[in-house]
Amino acid sequence: MTTTFCDELWTATAEIRAAIDKLPFVIALGDGTLDREKFVYYLAQDAHYLRGYARALASAAAKADRPQDIAFFAKSAHDAVVVESSLHESNVVDVDAWTPSPTGTGYTSYLLSVAHTQGYPELTAAVLPCFWIYAEVGRALLELAGDLTTHPYGDWIGTYADEEFEAATEHARQIVNRLADQADPATRARMRTAFTTASTWEWMFWDAAWRMESWPVGAAPVQVSEPAK
Numbered sequence: 001m002t003t004t005f006c007d008e009l010w011t012a013t014a015e016i017r018a019a020i021d022k023l024p025f026v027i028a029l030g031d032g033t034l035d036r037e038k039f040v041y042y043l044a045q046d047a048h049y050l051r052g053y054a055r056a057l058a059s060a061a062a063k064a065d066r067p068q069d070i071a072f073f074a075k076s077a078h079d080a081v082v083v084e085s086s087l088h089e090s091n092v093v094d095v096d097a098w099t100p101s102p103t104g105t106g107y108t109s110y111l112l113s114v115a116h117t118q119g120y121p122e123l124t125a126a127v128l129p130c131f132w133i134y135a136e137v138g139r140a141l142l143e144l145a146g147d148l149t150t151h152p153y154g155d156w157i158g159t160y161a162d163e164e165f166e167a168a169t170e171h172a173r174q175i176v177n178r179l180a181d182q183a184d185p186a187t188r189a190r191m192r193t194a195f196t197t198a199s200t201w202e203w204m205f206w207d208a209a210w211r212m213e214s215w216p217v218g219a220a221p222v223q224v225s226e227p228a229k
């Protein structure tokens with residue numbers, strides 16, 4: 001079997017992915033011992049993140065070189081916003097009452113900087129860990145969780161261990177593999193950097209939720225997900 005570019009990316013991020021599996025937030029989410037307060041913080045931060053992520057996906061749709069990729073990224077942008085607003089409507093958390101965290105702001109700012117300053121191949125590599133790492137974490141959590149109907153965070157775990165979600169992840173990988181095959185070595189190197197950097201932000205995002213990270217007193221929060229009026 002030939003090794004694909006995505007196989008190479010997966011191997012290159014083995015260490016950071018193993019570290020994600022060992023994070024206290026991820027373990028406590030899986031075994032159901034996570035404090036509600038930390039979960040609510042995470043949901044609110046994730047809703048803000050999803051707005052920025054949806055903008056990055058919409059930018060990938062704008063840069064795409066094939067109609068089917070335009071549709072894939074535009075649909076993914078749509079789905080990210082639908083998940084965001086379902087969190088809103090479920091009333092579990094008042095998203096707008098929360099300030100986007102330093103780490104959430106950093107992650108979305110990074111994705112939007114790739115969108116703004118790099119090409120379509122690099123941007124697809126930057127948005128891929130969000131799909132792929134969540135599909136993997138979702139699978140691991142499902143094993144840890146047991147019966148989802150009685151698990152305190154069963155609904156959330158069910159969302160990401162979903163088959164449709166797995167199919168979207170496979171689609172995103174195929175796009176990245178095709179673009180890497182067509183790319184020159186310098187572009188492939190930037191794709192690798194984008195993928196490993198975004199994977200590291202995924203680690204940082206869970207870690208920030210465990211710490212309920214906030215801005216230093218007096219610092220002005222930066223709201224990247226809300227453009228200037």
Ligand SMILES: Cc1ncc(C[n+]2csc(CCO)c2C)c(N)n1
Nearest residue numbers: 046049076077079080130131134205
């Ligand atoms: C920090 C963070 N990273 C990844 C996801 C997962 N995720 C969000 S949108 C989407 C697919 C497109 O709709 C996926 C897989 C998340 N929720 N939060």
